[in-house]
Amino acid sequence: MSNAALNELIEAARLDADHVFSAPWEARAFAIALQLSQAGHFTWDEFRDCLIAEVRASDRIRARDGTSNHGQYYDHFLHALENLLEEKGLAH
Amino acid sequence: MSGDHHNTGDSGPAARVKALEAVLTEKGLLDPAAIDAIVDTYETRVGPRNGARVVAKAWTDPAYRKRLLADATSAVAELGFAGPEGGHLVAVENTDRVHNLVVCTLCSCYPWPVLGLPPVWYKSFAYRSRAVSDPRGVLEDFGLELPRDVEVRVWDSSAEIRYLVIPQRPKGTAKMSEGELAAIVTRDSMVGVAKVEASRA
Numbered sequence: 001m002s003n004a005a006l007n008e009l010i011e012a013a014r015l016d017a018d019h020v021f022s023a024p025w026e027a028r029a030f031a032i033a034l035q036l037s038q039a040g041h042f043t044w045d046e047f048r049d050c051l052i053a054e055v056r057a058s059d060r061i062r063a064r065d066g067t068s069n070h071g072q073y074y075d076h077f078l079h080a081l082e083n084l085l086e087e088k089g090l091a092h
Numbered sequence: 093m094s095g096d097h098h099n100t101g102d103s104g105p106a107a108r109v110k111a112l113e114a115v116l117t118e119k120g121l122l123d124p125a126a127i128d129a130i131v132d133t134y135e136t137r138v139g140p141r142n143g144a145r146v147v148a149k150a151w152t153d154p155a156y157r158k159r160l161l162a163d164a165t166s167a168v169a170e171l172g173f174a175g176p177e178g179g180h181l182v183a184v185e186n187t188d189r190v191h192n193l194v195v196c197t198l199c200s201c202y203p204w205p206v207l208g209l210p211p212v213w214y215k216s217f218a219y220r221s222r223a224v225s226d227p228r229g230v231l232e233d234f235g236l237e238l239p240r241d242v243e244v245r246v247w248d249s250s251a252e253i254r255y256l257v258i259p260q261r262p263k264g265t266a267k268m269s270e271g272e273l274a275a276i277v278t279r280d281s282m283v284g285v286a287k288v289e290a291s292r293a
Contacts, residue, residue: 029109030131031126035123035126036116052198
């Protein structure tokens, strides 16, 4: 990863430093995952394992292609949530 | 959600979230009002201002600083900060000899009760992949050049442990109140990618 790529990222983050989420769906996906875990449908650790798997798969592509995954975090987050709900049989 | 006649599961994320929310609400697993409350909490209530109050108190109250270093989870709870992802918090203190930097190499673990949700750069491949192997390079990217004799300690967050950096109190702030000090403490300084500057006040 070049310094330029990280610098770009830092600059981007400074510009929207006040926004935790960049789109409403990101906030709702986060809140769905948190509420379901708080209600005991899964533990946050179980969710984290799914998220780590998504992030790891993406990292392998970044390492190979030298591209940035800036901005894709909540895509991974949503995939992880969908996978876990599927695994738990909660989504149908 | 769209007028698409084929439903391949490849529709955009906003539509997928809406569909999930609808199914889960229908099944009685989700309360939409509670979803709104969680969003509001993390967009407006829980954030780095909490951590800044912790740091300012540690700077001005030696007994509190001691408690914070001994058991950060309990010490931040004294100020009312607790909740998800705050279970085992460790405070690490910057000094003239040691600079601490926090990362989560696997995903995005972060001390929510004191810092809120992590910024974009913290979750990026660029940061996660380089913070451990080249911490000084990362700090330079953030505009922070440390003297060679300062030891850089990198803390990799895990499911079990979250870290809060207590930055150094800047010179020239002796007369500032705890509230004024809290106002100059930045999120980045509590992750360890920046120093606190007195001039912000």
